[in-house]
Amino acid sequence: MALRLTQRLLQAQTPFLARGYPMLVTKEKTEDVAHTKSALQKKLTGRDIPSAQYGGRHAVTMLPGGGIGPELMNYVREIFNYCGAPIDFEVIDIDPSTEGNDDLEYAITSIKRNGVALKGNIETKSQSLSETSRNVAIRNELDLYVNVVHCKSYPGIPARHKDVDVVLIRQNTDGEYAMLEHESVPGIVESMKVVTVENAERVARYAFEYARQNNRKRVTTIHKANIMKLSDGLFLEVANRVHKDYPELEHNNMIIDNTCMQAVSNPHQFDVMNMTNLYGTIVSNVICGLIGGAGLISGRNYGDHYAVFEPGTRNTGTAIAGKNVANPVAMINASIDMLNHLGHKEHANVIYEATYQTIVNDAIRTPDLGGNHSSTDVVENILKILSTKRVN
Known part of the structure; x- marks a missing residue:
């Protein structure tokens, strides 16, 4: 606690107008431009959010978390591999039952190195007063001061x-x-x-x-x-x-x-x-x-230097883990936000269109949306649509 308070005091010494507003004004979906700065951003800072990039590919930290997180991350990786998204995931599993912070510290170091992360909800099962919420600790340590959730209805979804x-x-x-x-x-x-x-x-x-x-x-x-x-x-x-x-x-x-x-x-x-x-x-x-529940909407977390993408409601979904009924759309949408953030607009667009067509036009929906399809049914239909697309 003393360390956290000391860090806050040190941060408070930085003049307010010297702090940046990364990704402050990114337009929705296809209107995004990678690392585009508003007039406000140009006035306040000359820096972009750093991200690890090698030969046109980006390294991204992946934190599967608990509950349904690991299976949803597998779906994201399958979709990315299928359409050739230029992302290399550094997967870090944080054990929710441990009382140490070694896994957490390594995850934070990875995000600081890569600049960007895709995460599920991370459980903290320890009841020890010395153990803090891993999710809160990540946001505080990286100073991810703002969370953005765009709640927009999908046509035809029972709501x-x-x-x-x-x-x-x-x-x-x-x-x-x-x-x-x-x-x-x-x-x-x-x-x-x-x-x-x-x-x-x-x-x-x-x-x-x-x-x-x-x-x-x-x-x-x-x-x-x-x-x-x-x-x-x-x-x-x-x-x-x-x-x-x-x-x-x-x-x-x-x-x-x-x-x-x-x-x-x-x-x-x-x-x-x-x-x-x-x-x-x-x-x-x-x-x-x-507008349909926890399985649809993504969330974006931004700070001056880092960005973390996750499902909007931050639910773990432990009760349905491993049953092949979890709605993968929120995590897929989070990965689409991440691709837009990194400038891979074409990949983001085709995945978004395939996902939208799957749940809206083709009505391939998991039970939480009133459907009777499995998680893998949704993903397989997305892959089927992607097979007809060409991504440069």
């Missing part, structure tokens, strides 16, 4: 609502996930919720810049400032201040409990949502559940 198109921008390293807890006296546990001006401003500016560059109209900041007047009050205050730099955009705010009700009853009122860490977890699961 509570149709035509939903909401982008969730979640602060990734502060809040309740700071993992600062202690038992002050026996029977009384205190947990710190950390909100800093620097991180609140980084995520707010990311949200507004994303909205500007992707032709969005409104940013909604989610909070509980009526009760947590200092912490959430600061987060809301910073968002209001940042909004002044984006006068063409609308900005409103909503309390988290009302947000959940509004999301369930009318998700179409939301466009881009800016929120703290815990609220992002809640809202992303709610909205993903409304």
Whole structure:
């Protein structure tokens, strides 16, 4: 804990405007340009996110995680091999039952070397107070300060609502996930919720810049400032201040409990949502559940130097592991995001089109989407479609 606090203090000494905003304004899908910088990025930094590249191929860290993660990663590798995606995966398995951090430290070193990772949800089974969540530790160590989840409906997929198109921008390293807890006296546990001006401003500016560059109209900041007047009050205050730099955009705010009700009853009122860490977890699961469940939507984690891609709801899926019923689409979409990020647009496009055709046009769907097909049925249909495509 002392080391983590020391690292934060050292980072705080860096002037705010000296920090970059990598991948801040990447356009959706085919409009992406690898390492393209916005005017804001060019103003703040002259650096790109580093990535290991050898002879036109990229080395990428792969962290299968637990539950259904390993089988989903195998599907991704099969698809990449089939279409010749120029990616070499460095696979690192982190044992969830161990109490040491050797595997975790090696994984973090690998991501720092490669610049990019594809990951499943990593379990931390140890109950020892000295053991931190591996997922949170990766985000904190790499300063992956923002999480982006684009919740967009697929036509024909059974869902509570149709035509939903909401982008969730979640602060990734502060809040309740700071993992600062202690038992002050026996029977009384205190947990710190950390909100800093620097991180609140980084995520707010990311949200507004994303909205500007992707032709969005409104940013909604989610909070509980009526009760947590200092912490959430600061987060809301910073968002209001940042909004002044984006006068063409609308900005409103909503309390988290009302947000959940509004999301369930009318998700179409939301466009881009800016929120703290815990609220992002809640809202992303709610909205993903409304449009088809955990198996469809991917998530992107960005920092100044590194990017990590994963399923949007970060579920482990232990109960269905090994049963050939897990929906592979969320992990495939995460791998598509990764290809776009690295500049392999053509491979990303053909895999996306094949996946879309499989679940929308061909209706090859796993049980979570109301279908009766297996995981391998979905993947085999994707490969069948890819066999008709030519990728240069």
